[in-house]
Amino acid sequence: HFSAATDTKSKTNEQFIFCTCGSRVNVLEISTGKIVHSVEHDDQEDITSFVLSPDDELLVTASRALLLKQWDWKRATCTRSWRAIHTVPVASMTFDPTSTLLATGGCDGTIKLWDVVKQYCTHNLKGSSGVVHLVQFHPDISRLQLFSSSLDCNVRVWDLQTSKCVHVLQNHYSAVTSLSFSQNGDTMVSSGRDKICTVWDVHSFKATRTVPVYEAVASVAVLPEDSDFSQIGVKNKELHFITAGSRGVLRVWEASSARCVHTRTLSSTLTPASGEEQEKDEDNPRSLTFLFHLPVSSRLVTVTAEHNIVFYQLPSLSTLQQFSGYSDEVLDVKFLGKSDSHLVVATNSCQLKVFELLTNSCQILYGHTDTVLTLDVFRNASMFASCAKDRSVRVWHMDSDSGHVTCVAHGSSHTNAVGSICCSRLKASFIVTGSQDCTVKVWDLPAELPVEGEEVHQLTARITEKAHDKDVNSVAVSPNDKLLASGSQDRTAKLWSLRPEGPLELLGVFRGHRRGIWMVCFSPVDQVLASSSADGTAKLWGLQDFSCLKTFEGHDASVLKVIFVSRGTQLLTSGSDGLVKLWTIKTNECVKTLDAHQDKVWGLHASRKDDLMVTGSADSKITVWKDVTEVELAEEQAKQEDQILKQQELSNLLHEKKYLKALGLAIALDQPQTVLTVIKAIRQGENTCELLEKTVLKLRTDQKESLLRYCAMWNTNARNCLDAQGVLQVLLKHLPPEELLQFQGARTHLEGLIPYTERHMQRIGNLLQASMFLNYMWQKMRVVGEDSR
Numbered sequence: 001h002f003s004a005a006t007d008t009k010s011k012t013n014e015q016f017i018f019c020t021c022g023s024r025v026n027v028l029e030i031s032t033g034k035i036v037h038s039v040e041h042d043d044q045e046d047i048t049s050f051v052l053s054p055d056d057e058l059l060v061t062a063s064r065a066l067l068l069k070q071w072d073w074k075r076a077t078c079t080r081s082w083r084a085i086h087t088v089p090v091a092s093m094t095f096d097p098t099s100t101l102l103a104t105g106g107c108d109g110t111i112k113l114w115d116v117v118k119q120y121c122t123h124n125l126k127g128s129s130g131v132v133h134l135v136q137f138h139p140d141i142s143r144l145q146l147f148s149s150s151l152d153c154n155v156r157v158w159d160l161q162t163s164k165c166v167h168v169l170q171n172h173y174s175a176v177t178s179l180s181f182s183q184n185g186d187t188m189v190s191s192g193r194d195k196i197c198t199v200w201d202v203h204s205f206k207a208t209r210t211v212p213v214y215e216a217v218a219s220v221a222v223l224p225e226d227s228d229f230s231q232i233g234v235k236n237k238e239l240h241f242i243t244a245g246s247r248g249v250l251r252v253w254e255a256s257s258a259r260c261v262h263t264r265t266l267s268s269t270l271t272p273a274s275g276e277e278q279e280k281d282e283d284n285p286r287s288l289t290f291l292f293h294l295p296v297s298s299r300l301v302t303v304t305a306e307h308n309i310v311f312y313q314l315p316s317l318s319t320l321q322q323f324s325g326y327s328d329e330v331l332d333v334k335f336l337g338k339s340d341s342h343l344v345v346a347t348n349s350c351q352l353k354v355f356e357l358l359t360n361s362c363q364i365l366y367g368h369t370d371t372v373l374t375l376d377v378f379r380n381a382s383m384f385a386s387c388a389k390d391r392s393v394r395v396w397h398m399d400s401d402s403g404h405v406t407c408v409a410h411g412s413s414h415t416n417a418v419g420s421i422c423c424s425r426l427k428a429s430f431i432v433t434g435s436q437d438c439t440v441k442v443w444d445l446p447a448e449l450p451v452e453g454e455e456v457h458q459l460t461a462r463i464t465e466k467a468h469d470k471d472v473n474s475v476a477v478s479p480n481d482k483l484l485a486s487g488s489q490d491r492t493a494k495l496w497s498l499r500p501e502g503p504l505e506l507l508g509v510f511r512g513h514r515r516g517i518w519m520v521c522f523s524p525v526d527q528v529l530a531s532s533s534a535d536g537t538a539k540l541w542g543l544q545d546f547s548c549l550k551t552f553e554g555h556d557a558s559v560l561k562v563i564f565v566s567r568g569t570q571l572l573t574s575g576s577d578g579l580v581k582l583w584t585i586k587t588n589e590c591v592k593t594l595d596a597h598q599d600k601v602w603g604l605h606a607s608r609k610d611d612l613m614v615t616g617s618a619d620s621k622i623t624v625w626k627d628v629t630e631v632e633l634a635e636e637q638a639k640q641e642d643q644i645l646k647q648q649e650l651s652n653l654l655h656e657k658k659y660l661k662a663l664g665l666a667i668a669l670d671q672p673q674t675v676l677t678v679i680k681a682i683r684q685g686e687n688t689c690e691l692l693e694k695t696v697l698k699l700r701t702d703q704k705e706s707l708l709r710y711c712a713m714w715n716t717n718a719r720n721c722l723d724a725q726g727v728l729q730v731l732l733k734h735l736p737p738e739e740l741l742q743f744q745g746a747r748t749h750l751e752g753l754i755p756y757t758e759r760h761m762q763r764i765g766n767l768l769q770a771s772m773f774l775n776y777m778w779q780k781m782r783v784v785g786e787d788s789r
Contacts, residue, residue: 014294017301017309018059018073019325020047025061027073030311033323033360039071039078048089053099058116060102062090068104070116085112085121096137103146105132111148113160125158127165134176138202140185147188149176155190157205167205171198178291180222182239189241189255191217197243199255211258215245219291221300223252229315233261242293244302248286250317264317286366306349308364324353324362330616332374333603336398338381340607343614344396345622346372352386354398354405357624367394367407370417376431378423381608383408385431387418393433393459397449408449411459414441422475430462432484432498434472440465440486440496440504465504467494474519476529483507483543485529487517493531495543508546512539518560525568532559538573540585552583554590561604565613572613574601580615580625596623643669650674654681659695667703672710679723689726696730704731705743712749715756718763725760728753 016036017028023044027037041047045063052059052073059071062084070080084090086106094103101122102114111132113123130151138145144160155169155176174194181188181202188200193216199209223229223240232252234240239255252262290303299320300312307325312318329348336342336354343355352365352372370389377384382400387393395409416436424430431443442463450457468488476485477498484496484504491513497505515534522529527543538552538559557576565572570591571583578599582592596615603616613625646669653662659682666674682692699707707727714724731740740746 013056014297014299018050018052019309020050022046023063025050025059025071025073028323030321031359033321037073037076039073039076041065041067041069043067049091049093049104051093051095051102053095053116054097055099058095058099060093060095060116062093062104064089066090068114080119082119085124086110091131091133092135094135094137097139097141101137103135103137105135105148105150107131109150111135111146111158113146123160123163125163125165128152128156134179136179138185139181143185147179149179149190151175153192153194155179155200169198169200169205169207171207171210172196174216177217178219180220180241182222183225187222187239187255189220189222189239191220191243191245193217197241197253199239209255209258211253211255213243213245213251213253213260215243215247217243217245218287218289219244219302221291221293223293224295227298227315231315232264232317234315235261242291242300244288244291246284246287248284248288248304250288250291250300250302250312262317264312306351308362310364321359322362322364323360324355324364327353327616327620327622329599329602329618330620330622331372331602333614333616333622334375334377334384334605335607335612335614336377336381336384337403338400338608340381340609340612342398342403343622343624344375344377344384345603345616346375346386350388350390352396354403355622356403363403363405365396365405365407367410368392373417373419374421376421376423378428379425380428383423383428385421385423387421387433389417391416391418391435393418393421393431393443395431395445395449395459399452404452406452407456408451409445409457409459411443411461413461413464414439420472420474422477424481425477425479426481429481432475432477434467434475434486436471438466438468438470438472438488440467440472440475440484442484442498442504463503465496467496467504468492470516473517476520476522478522479524483522485520485522487520487531489516491516491533493517493520493529493541495529495546510539510541510546510548512548513537515558518558519562521562521564523564523568530562530564530571532562532573534558536575538562538571538583550585550588552588552590554581554583554593555579558600560600560602563604563606565606565610567610572604572606574604574615576600578617578619580604594625597621647674650678654678659691660698663695664699664703667699667706670706672713675707675710676714676720676723679727683723683726692726693730693734696727697734701743704735705746707731708740708743708746708749712752715753715760718760721756721760725757 017030019026023046024038024040026035029036041063043065045065047061047063050061059073061069066084068082068084069078072079086108088107090104091107092105100117102116104112109128109130111125112121115122128150132148132150134149136147146158148156153172153174156165157167159166172192172194174192176190176192178191186202188202190198195214197211197213197220198207201208221242225237241253243251250264251260254261287305288302289305292301298314302310309323311320313320327347332346334344336344345353350368350370354363368388368390372386372388375384375386382398385395391414392412394407396405397408398405414435414437418433418435420434422432428445433441441461443459444462467486468490470489472486472488474487482498484498487493493510495507497507513533513535517531517533519532529541532538536555539548540550542549555575555577559573559575561574563572574580578597580594581590584591597617597619599618601615601617606613611627616622650662650665663678666678711724711728714720
């Protein structure tokens with residue numbers, strides 16, 4: 001996950017994109033959406049600026065520790081590191097077209113140029129006031145000109161031959177954010193937060209046109225003059241440029257007339273009214289912070305204030321791909337699509353994100369005006385519903401062919417935030433919502449929902465019921481669409497009869513939780529209801545008598561979600577402790593604890609085939625889990641079969657007295673007791689010492705290491721000490737001490753052998769003394785007997 005995309009660079013063949021993320025630069029493969037490389041500063045200091053050379057060979061980063069690092073990004077290795085000389089962090093960097101000169105603009109008002117080949121500082125340019133946040137070489141390197149901008153809102157032109165500022169371009173009244181040159185290098189366009197763009201003649205350094213764009217512009221890109229852009233309003237060969245700014249739209253401008261000839265909004269899912277509201281909002285979270293042109297593939301890339309990266313195809317400016325750089329807190333996540341090919345995610349935002357699992361490409365869905373709280377998916381898996389703090393509910397439809405998602409229905413009649421939603425189970429006929437206004441509402445859906453381009457259907461609530469005394473945290477519809485369950489902050493869950501017509505009928509109340517209930521869920525196979533609560537437990541309830549059947553305890557904090565899996569035989573729970581637990585209902589036992597999150601796990605959902613699970617947490621992570629039960633069982637079965645075959649082979653070798661192969665096989669199985677059996681078999685025959693010595697010495701070095709380790713284990717038992725000592729005698733007699741000490745853990749094993757060996761010697765000595773005394777007594781008894789006769 002990359003948590004920031006404030007600056008991005010694209011490789012020349014345009015297969016990768018480079019993004020900053022704290023102390024790292026992540027290299028993202030555009031086609032798959034996967035991070036293929038990552039470089040990170042050892043000091044863990046945040047990267048303040050980075051740049052990729054035009055030949056794609058060098059990546060240079062600057063950190064708050066005032067270090068510049070040069071990277072071989074393909075191997076993720078640092079090839080060179082040097083002090084930046086700047087007294088404060090570097091704010092901007094750029095390479096010249098030859099990839100040999102590097103310019104760094106510092107927060108100390110100075111610009112330094114570096115020869116990256118000969119590795120020394122060539123220029124130190126002084127005169128800027130404040131932070132130099134923009135540096136850029138003229139595309140024609142023969143002119144040896146560098147352009148820069150700082151807090152004085154001017155653009156300075158530096159002659160690198162004399163190291164002096166030769167021109168100061170004054171036309172902006174706020175920070176200059178970007179510069180873009182025409183193909184021939186004769187014209188430059190500058191953009192600023194003062195809501196204007198200025199067209200400059202680079203020969204005379206005069207402003208030839210001031211274009212009012214009516215928004216704070218973050219970035220500007222000049223369109224190539226030799227391409228056909230008639231689809232976006234370019235009707236002549238005059239200079240045209242694209243701006244990206246605070247309103248979150250791309251605009252195409254004709255420089256000569258200062259006219260906007262085309263406007264491209266970020267999303268077409270908004271209603272006209274909401275679109276106008278967004279355009280008036282200068283603090284729009286959809287505002288664009290960065291824009292650059294990919295000439296080889298004729299694409300544009302933009303970065304939004306919410307760290308989303310969007311690719312547009314020229315000349316039509318159609319959306320190609322979107323990547324979400326940062327998810328903030330994940331509040332809910334669900335599988336989407338008939339083959340669970342997508343994920344729909346609600347984050348701490350008014351937008352929804354739909355991810356394609358195969359490519360990580362993301363669609364940003366606009367419509368809600370406040371934080372989206374929860375989601376639910378219909379049985380057909382192509383429609384889902386969302387609810388938010390803006391007191392509204394929305395129904396969305398995903399096209400099965402294109403994967404494009406549109407809003408098809410909208411409703412708003414709650415008087416407070418809508419915190420829970422559930423879709424009908426048999427067919428897409430209704431949705432149920434629960435709100436902080438303590439009510440539950442049932443919304444009927446029309447038989448035919450509008451298609452893309454048609455007006456969004458307005459929903460009206462068929463039933464409104466004051467269900468609880470406090471916030472309704474969860475609602476659930478039974479598999480047959482006849483029952484409704486609700487869970488509340490008032491510590492109770494209720495069961496309602498859900499009829500096609502007429503109001504809800506209360507059937508019973510589930511009481512027993514000591515804190516508020518976060519979620520309720522019907523079993524897909526039994527007449528039971530599961531609930532999870534802030535008291536740290538999950539409970540199963542019978543629908544007949546409303547009694548508690550089972551209680552599952554194990555979480556150290558609130559249990560936020562509970563779902564049935566494995567055809568209703570197991571439960572999955574997630575909690576505020578960041579843990580996900582798998583419970584077997586029959587035994588009440590927690591069979592698995594999954595620890596992959598550092599904060600509350602709000603999102604928990606299983607796929608339609610029950611083979612995948614997804615979790616989303618307040619730590620911004622979304623994790624997809626795969627059920628490997630069958631795989632593990634198959635592996636275990638194969639392992640057992642292999643063990644049986646080897647045991648049979650071992651028995652055959654012992655029967656045939658092929659002791660060397662038998663010993664090698666037993667050591668390969670790593671079974672000390674089996675190895676001991678082979679040793680005992682060797683020692684039971686004739687010429688045992690000679691045979692044991694001959695067999696042991698033919699073993700490989702690693703096998704002798706294992707044998708020494710086994711000896712230390714056998715020697716702890718008096719029954720096996722003679723076998724251990726027999727093997728040990730062979731090893732100590734024929735192997736030099738230097739070779740023995742090279743064995744892994746040899747010192748530990750030998751130290752462990754000494755005390756037990758001394759104990760065995762003492763025991764054998766005592767036994768020898770006792771046997772000699774017994775023999776002496778026997779001899780004396782016989783002598784006395786002879787004298788008496």
